[in-house]
Amino acid sequence: MHSAIDVIRTKRDGRQLTDEQIDWVVDAYTRGEVADEQMAALAMAILLRGMTAAETARWTAAMVASGQTLVLDGVRWPTVDKHSTGGVGDKITLPLTPLVAACGAAVPQLSGRGLGHTGGTLDKLESIPGWRARLSADEIRARLDDVGAVVCAATEGLAPADRKLYALRDVTGTVESIPLIASSIMSKKIAEGVQSLVLDVKCGSGAFMKDLDQARRLATTLVEIGTANGLRTSALITDMSVPLGRAVGNALEVAEAVEVLRGGGPADVVELTVALAREMLAHAGLSDVDPAEVLADGRAFETWCRMIAAQGGDPEAPLPVARYVEVVTAPETGTLTRLDAYAVGVAAWRLGAGRARKEDAVQHAAGVLCRAKPGDQVQAGQPLLELHTDRPDTTAGAREALAGAYEISGADWKSTPLILDRVGAERLPAGSS
Incomplete structure (x- = not known):
C-alpha cells in the first residue's frame, strides 16, 4: 500500500523512487487521490x-499512461515530429512542417500557445482567417493521410497528468x-x-x-x-541570444514563414528550418531527399x-495589420553588435503579441519587426526596430523593455554559429528506418 507521505519522504531524503511508487503517485494525482499540496x-x-x-x-511513462495515446499506425508515411523549447521569433514549425511533409514524411505537430515572452505556434496560425486549432483524433489522422502535415492543439485525453502538474509547477517555484x-x-x-x-533546445537570453x-543537460535528458x-x-x-529572423509576433511571423516557403526569408530561419528537416528526414529513412531543394x-x-486549407484557413487571405507602427531609430552610426532576444520578446509581449495568463487574448497584428540584425551597418x-500594435499606449512599455537591449559599435563584429551542438544517435544512413 502506497502513501503520498512515503513517496515525498523518499525523495526528500535523496533516495530513488521505485517504479511502483512513481506509477502510483502519478496515477493517484491524476485521479485526485493525491492532493495538490502533496504533489507540490x-x-x-x-x-x-x-x-x-x-x-x-x-x-514520463507514467504520465503517458495517465491518458490516451494517439494511434498513428495506419498513416501511410513514416511519422516524425519536432519540438522546440521556445524562443523569440521562433516560427520554425510553420515552414518546417510542410517542408518535411513535402519530402515524404508525415508530421503531426501538436502545439501550444504562448505565455510571457515566448510565442505560441497556435496563436501565430490563428492570425490566418478561418484556421482552426482544435481537431479530433480522427481528423488528425485524416489530415496526415491526405496532406502529410497537421499543426493543432493537443487532444484533451493526452497526458492529463502533465496538464495538472504543469499548472502546479507554475505556481510553486518548481518550473x-x-x-x-x-x-x-x-x-x-x-x-x-x-x-x-x-x-x-534553445540556449541564450531569449531561451529558458x-x-x-x-x-x-536538458537535451541529454530529453x-x-x-x-x-x-x-x-x-x-x-x-x-537564442538574438531573435530568430526579423519578425517577432503572430501575423508578422506567419508572413515571414510564408516568405521562407516561397524561397526567400531571413538566412537564419532558412538555415535552421533546413537543418531540422535534414535531422527529421534522417530519422524517417529519407536522407536521400534534399530539403533545401524542396524548399527552393x-x-x-x-x-x-x-x-x-485543410484546417479551414485561407492561405491567400490578407493577414491582420497593426493600426499603429512606431519606429525605434539608431542613436549613432556603426555596426549593430548586440540585439537581446529576451528584451525584444518582452517588448512584443507588452505590445499585445503575448499573454500574461493562459486565458488572455492576443493581438494578432502586434509585435516587433527587426529592421537590423547584429552584423548590419547602421546610420x-x-x-x-518597428513596434506594431493596435494600442499606441503600449509602446512606452515596449520602449522601456528595449532600453539597453542593443549596442552599436565601431568594433569588428564576429558571428556566432546558430547550431551550437547535437545530442543523440549518429545520423541514419539513407533508406533506414
Whole structure:
C-alpha cells in the first residue's frame, strides 16, 4: 500500500523512487487521490534532489499512461515530429512542417500557445482567417493521410497528468527542474504516437536555458527519455541570444514563414528550418531527399497551402495589420553588435503579441519587426526596430523593455554559429528506418 507521505519522504531524503511508487503517485494525482499540496511538496523535493535517468524515464511513462495515446499506425508515411523549447521569433514549425511533409514524411505537430515572452505556434496560425486549432483524433489522422502535415492543439485525453502538474509547477517555484521539464515535454510527444522526434533546445537570453551546459543537460535528458520509451530521438542545441529572423509576433511571423516557403526569408530561419528537416528526414529513412531543394522549388509552399486549407484557413487571405507602427531609430552610426532576444520578446509581449495568463487574448497584428540584425551597418537615425500594435499606449512599455537591449559599435563584429551542438544517435544512413 502506497502513501503520498512515503513517496515525498523518499525523495526528500535523496533516495530513488521505485517504479511502483512513481506509477502510483502519478496515477493517484491524476485521479485526485493525491492532493495538490502533496504533489507540490514532491515537485519541490524533485527540484532539490533531482532524479536519475531511470526515474525520469519512468515518470514520463507514467504520465503517458495517465491518458490516451494517439494511434498513428495506419498513416501511410513514416511519422516524425519536432519540438522546440521556445524562443523569440521562433516560427520554425510553420515552414518546417510542410517542408518535411513535402519530402515524404508525415508530421503531426501538436502545439501550444504562448505565455510571457515566448510565442505560441497556435496563436501565430490563428492570425490566418478561418484556421482552426482544435481537431479530433480522427481528423488528425485524416489530415496526415491526405496532406502529410497537421499543426493543432493537443487532444484533451493526452497526458492529463502533465496538464495538472504543469499548472502546479507554475505556481510553486518548481518550473526549473530539468527532470520535470523533460518529462513534461516528452510525455506529450510520446503520447502523440510518432515513430521519431527531433528536439530544438534553445540556449541564450531569449531561451529558458541560458547557458550551454544547462541546455546540454536538458537535451541529454530529453534524448534519454525518448530512447528509454522506444522513441528514436535526437536534439539540436541552437542559439537564442538574438531573435530568430526579423519578425517577432503572430501575423508578422506567419508572413515571414510564408516568405521562407516561397524561397526567400531571413538566412537564419532558412538555415535552421533546413537543418531540422535534414535531422527529421534522417530519422524517417529519407536522407536521400534534399530539403533545401524542396524548399527552393515551391513544393513546400504548395503543401503549406493545402495544410492551412485543410484546417479551414485561407492561405491567400490578407493577414491582420497593426493600426499603429512606431519606429525605434539608431542613436549613432556603426555596426549593430548586440540585439537581446529576451528584451525584444518582452517588448512584443507588452505590445499585445503575448499573454500574461493562459486565458488572455492576443493581438494578432502586434509585435516587433527587426529592421537590423547584429552584423548590419547602421546610420544614425536609421530604423532599427518597428513596434506594431493596435494600442499606441503600449509602446512606452515596449520602449522601456528595449532600453539597453542593443549596442552599436565601431568594433569588428564576429558571428556566432546558430547550431551550437547535437545530442543523440549518429545520423541514419539513407533508406533506414
